[in-house]
Each structure stands twice: as structure tokens, then as C-alpha cells.
Amino acid sequence: MPPRMGRGQGPVEKPADLGKALSQLLDFCRKWIPGVIVALVCGALGAVCQIVGPDKLKDITNEIAKGLPALVNGKPVIGSIDMGAVSTVAWTLVALYAGYAVLNYAQSWIMATITQRNAQDLREAISLKINKLPLKYFDKVSYGDVLSRITNDVDAIGQTLGQSLGSLITSITMFVGALIMMFVNDVVMSLWAIGCSVVGMVLMVVIMMFSQKYFVRQQVALGDVNGHVEEMYGGHIIVKAYSGEEDSIRRFEEYNQNLYESGWKSQFLSSLMQPLMMFVGNLGFVAVCVVGAQRAMNGDISFGVIVAFMMYVRLFTQPLQQFAMAFQNLQRAGAAAERVFAFLGEPEMAAEPTQAELLPAVAGAGTGAHAAGTKTAAGTGVSAMAPSQRAELLGYDAQGNPRPVKGDVTFTHVSFGYEPDKPIIHDFSATVPSGSKVAIVGPTGAGKTTMVNLLMRFYEISGGSIAIDGVDTKSVPRWNVHDQFSMVLQDTWVFRGTVRENIAYAKPGVTDQQIIDACKAVGLHRYIASLPAGYDTVLDDNTALSAGQKQLLTIARAMVQDAPILILDEATSSVDTRTEELIQKAMDQLAVGRTSFVIAHRLSTIKNADMILVMNHGDIIERGTHEELLAKGGFYAGLYNSQFALTD
Known part of the structure; x- marks a missing residue:
């Protein structure tokens, strides 16, 4: 089902240029691309195993149906079920579902590792960037905004890469595979199943469009409540001193009422998604059973096709719901990536002419530390420098020998x-x-x-x-x-x-x-x-x-x-x-x-x-x-x- 935007989550922030933001993110993650490809291949193969499963259930059903009692001239004739054939298909099913589980486990493990490593790299890049930015940058940008990029934005990127990317590939594979398998088994029943799903998707999109404005109002109202509470408690003594309690309570009740109304409407409309999709899914099952029974009676299909279709309808509608969720998460990740890479692209302090020959970064401050030859990020200490290099530093004479700084x-x-x-x-x-x-x-x-x-x-x-x-x-x-x-x-x-x-x-x-x-x-x-x-x-x-x-x-x-x-x-x-x-x-x-x-x-x-x-x-x-x-x-x-x- 689509994500239910609860209190405080609100509508997804849209990036100014989603393509550019995702392109920058892809470029930053390029060293992890081989691992991502392996993970996505595992997910796609796992989806294939799941898609083939219903077709094998069809074969088992047909084998069992062959051995069921039949009426000949009004007398039941007991057939014989080919248990060897049933067992062969059953073990094939076991292998398919075991393969699905193993492949999905491998995908989850690889993506979890990659996303956390990538999040670690992003945080390290931001941390290094902070040390390279001039102080004038922080004169115009709050520390809270920088902190939000390190925490909230990086987490949003990690969650999207870890969950949405894998599920998107799996959903696409399952959607296409289920659609192909349905048409392979029976065209008429496929068209009925698709028709029911399209009706459900149209209703879902209409409700999402209608509920979006209430989510926006909910976020505005939530901001009003939080801002008012922060102001009133931050200036609690002033409110008391000026007898402003009554006005403060009045304003809070007004903001709280707005939050209640917008929150109730947004949550109610959002909660309609699950029963709606369940209704559409059940409607698809009913259509498959009715149309399938009619075609089976006419001898157009076997009974096993009906069993397979009941599973394919679920495999077909489930990805449609996941697409909406994945698209929203991609938008959220794009907005987060846009903020992160905008920060990483800020102009840095001017490069120092002697930086390459001296110390690009210092692990520990203090003149004593440098004079003692403290190692830097580049692996070079002051005592390891040539005398000509040390002479360029404060605290060293022309011969490169240590001397105290007087302080003129x-x-x-x-x-x-x-x-x-x-x-x-x-x-x-x-x-x-x-x-x-x-x-x-x-x-x-x-x-x-x-x-x-x-x-x-x-x-x-x-x-x-x-x-x-x-x-x-x-x-x-x-x-x-x-x-x-x-x-x-x-x-x-x-x-x-x-x-x-x-x-x-x-x-x-x-x-x-x-x-x-x-x-x-x-x-x-x-x-x-x-x-x-x-x-x-x-x-x-x-x-x-x-x-x-x-x-x-x-x-x-x-x-x-x-x-x-x-x-x-x-x-x-x-x-x-x-x-x-x-x-x-x-x-x-x-x-x-x-x-x-x-x-x-x-x-x-x-x-x-x-x-x-x-x-x-x-x-x-x-x-x-x-x-x-x-x-x-x-x-x-x-x-x-x-x-x-x-x-x-």
C-alpha cells in the first residue's frame, strides 16, 4: 500500500532538479555501483523465482485434478494421482521459494552494507567540507541547517538506497513477469485482471491528489503549534510577568484546532488506501474466479490456470502500490541529495600555497605537538620536514631549527x-x-x-x-x-x-x-x-x-x-x-x-x-x-x- 503520511511526516519535499540530484548521488556512489548491480540482479532473480511459482502450482493442481473421482454413466470412477509428478513439481517449488529467500537475503545484506557505507562516506565528506568552509558561510547559514544535512538528509538518502531502490527493481521485475505469465496462461482473464487493477489505481491517485492539500495544511499547523510552544516556554517568565497566559492559551487552542482538523482529514483519506486496495484485489479475485470458471466449463482453460491467476493478480497489483511509495521516496532522496551536494559544492577557503609541501591537515593542535613531529592526515610531521620547509613556519629559524615565537x-x-x-x-x-x-x-x-x-x-x-x-x-x-x-x-x-x-x-x-x-x-x-x-x-x-x-x-x-x-x-x-x-x-x-x-x-x-x-x-x-x-x-x-x- 502507499505510504501513510502520519502526523509530522507531511508531503514529500520535491527537489528543484530531481535528475541532477540523482545524477550527483550516482556519481558520489560510483565505487559502490558493482555491488549495487549484484544486489539488484539478486533481487530480480528472486522475483523471477516468485513469478514462476504460481505456474508450478498450476501444474500441481492439474495433476491432482487428473486423479480426482469422476462420474461416468452416473457411477464414480476413482482415478489415480501421479504422486511422482506431484512430488517433482513440489520439490521444484521448494527450490524456487528457497532460491527466492536466499536471493532476497543476499540483496538485503548487500544493500544494507552499501547504504551504510555510503552514508558514512557522505557524513565524512560533509565533516571535511565544514573544515574547509570559510567562516563567512556560517554567518549566513545556521548550524542547525548544517546539522540537518548531516543527520536527516543523509538518513533519507540511505533509506531510499537501502529500501526503495531494491524494491523498485524487484517490483518492476515482478510486474512485468506477472503480466507476461498472465497473458501466456490466458488473454481474456488477463484483460479482466488488468481492468480491475486500473480502476483501483485511478481511485488511489484521485484520493492522493485530494488528500495532499490536507497534508500541507497539517504541516503548516504543526509548525504553528511547535513554534508557539517553543516561544511560550522559552519566554515563560515574561509570559507570567505580563499576564499573557490567557492570550497564549487562546492562540494555542486555535493552532491546535487547525492541526486537529487538517490531521483528521489527511489521516482519514490516507487510511482509505488500504481498504481500497484490498477491495480492488478482492474484486480481481472474484473476476478471476467467475471468468475462469466459465472458461474452464467451456474447456478453454484448465482448473490449474484459475489457481495460478489468483496468485498472479496479487503479484501484479502489489508492485503497482510499491511504485507510488518508491517514487515518493526517490523524491525525498532527491531533495535530500540536492541539499547535501549543494553544501558540498560551496566555495572553500583559498588554497594555501605551501599546503602541498607542508601539512594538508593536522591531527591534533598545539605548537608542541607539531614541533614533536605529530603525524598529519597526509602522514607528514613537522620534524620530518626538510629544513627549508620548516623555515617557512612560525617557530623555526632560517636553518629550520625550532625557536620560540615571541609574539610581535x-x-x-x-x-x-x-x-x-x-x-x-x-x-x-x-x-x-x-x-x-x-x-x-x-x-x-x-x-x-x-x-x-x-x-x-x-x-x-x-x-x-x-x-x-x-x-x-x-x-x-x-x-x-x-x-x-x-x-x-x-x-x-x-x-x-x-x-x-x-x-x-x-x-x-x-x-x-x-x-x-x-x-x-x-x-x-x-x-x-x-x-x-x-x-x-x-x-x-x-x-x-x-x-x-x-x-x-x-x-x-x-x-x-x-x-x-x-x-x-x-x-x-x-x-x-x-x-x-x-x-x-x-x-x-x-x-x-x-x-x-x-x-x-x-x-x-x-x-x-x-x-x-x-x-x-x-x-x-x-x-x-x-x-x-x-x-x-x-x-x-x-x-x-x-x-x-x-x-x-
Whole structure:
């Protein structure tokens, strides 16, 4: 029977170009094509075994009919059943149905293996693609959309390949084979059976077309209900505070009623499919019996033909139902493939000129890991490079010997825009000596965070250059630039794992003592020691950390990273004053001996900065120390005084 689209499933999303989407999917799966062909051949041969079965049942029936008692001159004459012939046909049937079972098992096993391997390849391709996409892609596409492509879309493709493709070939073989066998046995009965099936298919298509609009309404209503519930529970406190419960309930009841009406009609119409097809099938059986009996009485056919036809009618109508299901699944897979391959076709970050000779990919972050010769995806480590190659990296001298990165940073006429015709950074120049603390301040949208992203090569600059220790960051791989930085951001990131794993994230060779020392330095050790398993406690929903504790954990992570340049981006903006003092002390200790870039809206936290860069509309409009800028009485002084005026 056709698929019954229940609550939440809705109509099938149609791809813009089904042929192109399936062609891309076929090209991606080309290494699995031989296996798919073997599986489809097994399915087709299994269908042939099933098709031949009714014809053999006809032979058994005819052999039995020959030996049944007959009336001659009013007296019963007992014939003799040829059990040898019956046994021969019976064993042939056993062999056919056993072959059908084995071949279908082989098809299912092969297709299940191939579809899961292909789904694995698709997920790996998406994962690799994510690492190659520029951050500007995620500025316009939500993470939820990318996640949906990895999960829902890949699953839809896998299900179609695993189920619909095999069943489609089997159904076509069974449909054509049953049709041929029916005409071989009797043309008149074949036409009656086809006529009944056509009537059923027409009725089914009419009902599907009529019910489709209700499925669309059901999806819209379901979206309204989900959206309303999410909004109301997400802002539950606001709803309570403004006494909006009555309006919320009224709107929910309206959406719920719409969902009930559309859902009832769509489910009712969809539920008509099964009894309708059963009626058509039974009607076909009745037609076969009536017409067959008449022709058997006339001597046109044997009784066995009627038995065979009753099975062929089922084998003929069943594929017709499966075709509709397979077509819907192909549409769903085409839409999913279109989304997946559109993502895989997105423009990637510009290729790095030294990428082929250096490290195409890094298995593990951290300067120490590379200096120790960590293996990469290409099988090459830093210590395995030629000295001329190592000299091109940050942290190596001209002879290819390791040396510490000091952290001198130079911006020279840097310009940048997220869109080519809309520059954000116009002409940024600054020199930051190693070990100094630089604060970047300015109003929202001034370009502060953008400058940090450019410094770390998350985005490529449009003009000018950025150099670390005199080395242009464009001349070295991105991972080599990233290794020079530790970051503490406003939005803390703690993943499901132990405290130890969170602190030593992506840093090989970290000792337990280093982790403990970092936690002691930020004042987090005592709390961690009080946890049930200490540093081996898994951070999940059952182990809650406050906002301040999460921030201290990320600072400890930055300490363990031990990079020469530190970035602090609004790291204390979401905590209370007392916690801010603790975090500030931890960050001051973290910044010792490192070049630090601090982005802060609370100007009181950057009074001790060696240099303050005041940005507005993508340009540096003032620079100097806190006292120097206040003495100028310019833009910075206005920002600073306005904050204290608001505080007072």
C-alpha cells in the first residue's frame, strides 16, 4: 500500500532538479555501483523465482485434478494421482521459494552494507567540507541547517538506497513477469485482471491528489503549534510577568484546532488506501474466479490456470502500490541529495600555497605537538620536514631549527569586508610588541572582533598584511597561525567529557600536573576536587557549572595551551562583579609573558593595558594608554565617562 503520511511526516519535499540530484548521488556512489548491480540482479532473480511459482502450482493442481473421482454413466470412477509428478513439481517449488529467500537475503545484506557505507562516506565528506568552509558561510547559514544535512538528509538518502531502490527493481521485475505469465496462461482473464487493477489505481491517485492539500495544511499547523510552544516556554517568565497566559492559551487552542482538523482529514483519506486496495484485489479475485470458471466449463482453460491467476493478480497489483511509495521516496532522496551536494559544492577557503609541501591537515593542535613531529592526515610531521620547509613556519629559524615565537604582531594597511563592495576595515595599521597588552575598544559594530578574526586567519584580508614575528600569516598554513593563539571568549564552550578532557582539549602530551596547576592558578581546583570523580567527572546535564566556573575552565584551557599570543574577547561580560574579579585575576596571570589582545566594553577592566586602540567604523581613531587617552578628552574619554555616568 502507499505510504501513510502520519502526523509530522507531511508531503514529500520535491527537489528543484530531481535528475541532477540523482545524477550527483550516482556519481558520489560510483565505487559502490558493482555491488549495487549484484544486489539488484539478486533481487530480480528472486522475483523471477516468485513469478514462476504460481505456474508450478498450476501444474500441481492439474495433476491432482487428473486423479480426482469422476462420474461416468452416473457411477464414480476413482482415478489415480501421479504422486511422482506431484512430488517433482513440489520439490521444484521448494527450490524456487528457497532460491527466492536466499536471493532476497543476499540483496538485503548487500544493500544494507552499501547504504551504510555510503552514508558514512557522505557524513565524512560533509565533516571535511565544514573544515574547509570559510567562516563567512556560517554567518549566513545556521548550524542547525548544517546539522540537518548531516543527520536527516543523509538518513533519507540511505533509506531510499537501502529500501526503495531494491524494491523498485524487484517490483518492476515482478510486474512485468506477472503480466507476461498472465497473458501466456490466458488473454481474456488477463484483460479482466488488468481492468480491475486500473480502476483501483485511478481511485488511489484521485484520493492522493485530494488528500495532499490536507497534508500541507497539517504541516503548516504543526509548525504553528511547535513554534508557539517553543516561544511560550522559552519566554515563560515574561509570559507570567505580563499576564499573557490567557492570550497564549487562546492562540494555542486555535493552532491546535487547525492541526486537529487538517490531521483528521489527511489521516482519514490516507487510511482509505488500504481498504481500497484490498477491495480492488478482492474484486480481481472474484473476476478471476467467475471468468475462469466459465472458461474452464467451456474447456478453454484448465482448473490449474484459475489457481495460478489468483496468485498472479496479487503479484501484479502489489508492485503497482510499491511504485507510488518508491517514487515518493526517490523524491525525498532527491531533495535530500540536492541539499547535501549543494553544501558540498560551496566555495572553500583559498588554497594555501605551501599546503602541498607542508601539512594538508593536522591531527591534533598545539605548537608542541607539531614541533614533536605529530603525524598529519597526509602522514607528514613537522620534524620530518626538510629544513627549508620548516623555515617557512612560525617557530623555526632560517636553518629550520625550532625557536620560540615571541609574539610581535604588525598590522599594515589592513582592509576587509564581509562583502566585497561593503568594506568594514578600511586602513588598519598597528605595531604590537611581544609581551604587551593591547586593548581594542569601540562601540558595537566598530570592527573589534573582526580584527581578531583576521589576526587568526578565520577570514582572509582584502588588502594589506598581518605579520607575526615578521612572518606574513598568509605565507604559512592556517594551522600554524592558529597554534600561536589561546582564546577566551564571551561564549564559553564546554563539551560532554571529563574535566580533564575539557581542559586539555586538542593538546597532546598534557600532564595531570599541568592541568592541576592551571586550575589552581584560576581558583578552580578546590571545586573540581569536590566533584564525585574529581578531574575525571564527566561534564553533562547532571554536573552543572555556573557561568563563572565555565569561564574559569576555559581560562585554564588557555593556560594549558601555552600559546605565545592571547585573545580575550568580552570574557567577563556575562558574570557578576565578584566573579568578574576572580576571572580578571586569572586572566592577568594568564597574560603574563604573552602578547595579549583584549576586547572589552567595560573600560574599567583595561586601565592597565600597555596600549589602547580605539576603533570606530573600521578605523583606529585614537591610540595610547588609559591616562593619555583621558587627557586628550576625545572619543575614548567620552566612552569612559559615559559608562561611569550610567553607573552613577
